[in-house]
Amino acid sequence: MRGIFVSGTDTGVGKTVVATGLIRMLRRLGSRVGALKPVETGVEIDGTGPADWRLLAEAAGIGCPREWVAPCVFPDPLAPLEAARRSHTAISIGSLDQAIQRFDAFDWVVVEGAGGLAVPITESLDMAGLAVRWNLPVLIVARPGLGTINHSLLSITYARSRGLEVVGVVLCHTVAAPDDVSAQTNPSLIQELSGVPVLGIIPYRPAAMTARAAELVVTEGLSVEKLLLRYRQLVNAWAAPLSSSGSER
Template identity: 40%
Template sequence: MGGSVKKESKSTPKGFFVTGTDTGVGKTVVSALLLKFLQAKGLKPCGMKPVETGCGREGRLLVPSDGFFLKEISGANENIDLITPFRFHHPLAPLAAGRIEGGRVEPGKIFAAFNYLRKKYDAVVAEGIGGLLVPLNENYSVLDMAREMGLPVIVVARPGLGTINHTLLTVNYAIGKGLEVAGVVINHSGRPEENLAENTNPEMINELCPVPLIGTVPHLPELSAQSLEDCAKKLFDSKGYFV
């Protein structure tokens, strides 16, 4: 934790909902950066990955790697059932995985956990699954969950060719559906290619997007607590966002 005095700046939200233009774009890494940012402000946040698919099996247990990573970064002594209430083995959208595995995402159970964590912690950073229109059950999507949580949304985007379209679609659709979008983070999940698209995309997104480009996360050689903390400082504090 970054400091003993608990202080909440007026502009610091009660958390964030982290979505992406797609799966694998860096939502978990950016969620961890947001947790580190909130900790550096003297707050005690908790991460959450309400629904996770592609979970490994350990005996009869399904192990959610994102859920455990966010729990570890939060330093939260909580049962994983609260951090990731719904877990599926198949690496599919939850609706599809649930049909194969005989399970169904029940929003009521997610919100029982969310409301508990929200009361107990200063902030909750909730990671979505895939992009906004991923179906959690037959009539409830990631977007519905984000709206019900009422947290400002961060959109994580890829750096390369194609990202302008994916980012504008996601941001404009979210706003059109009534979500509060705080901004976009471009994340280098792979090594930078330094090609023309990667070099020009930040400026294009900043110009065309109705919300700010918060910054670009470099490819980090290691994803340790310390390197995430250092990166979070540069990404958020130097830009003045949420400070």
């Protein structure tokens, strides 16, 4: 199984839309693709209501129970560590490991983090630590406009400081905004200063976000072939086994 960890510079930057589109694009290439949102907060425990995992599951088309795609959900819209504390529990890393192992027989697993890479899951593990633990390179989704240079470079620097490979940056227009000078110049500046390619710029398309709609909009701005080329360059062993004993932060 190959995997990719879709993270972002912030919450609400387009991770779910990009991950959903990517899942569908990989499936179109003939791959069996698993989807995992290891921890999701701000969702109904009974599985009703809008949730990232629902879109991811729809994209993967695997018709599996919620626990497969979102093994750990909390009602409070908070960082996982705090959401768990408020639910008087702690997140079991072992159960997250079991969740990704369910997709061992798949060709790919696309994992969507919560918030950004430094978001805490437990006192000793953050999102970057989970990507390290699972030996997954990261794709960073970021805003296109003013402010994204700082957020993107900080995220890339943090990922690298944790030993993670960064596949690329994807800039996603989640809101209608004029394509100003910063949005025009940010992609090349991010590439120049970080050495990480900006693999895609997803246009703003106000549609009800179904898996199909996400696929269409992501396809407009991201070439899956380009992403896979970069992935191959980074990940020498295509079927690198997922580690269940990686380091924690």
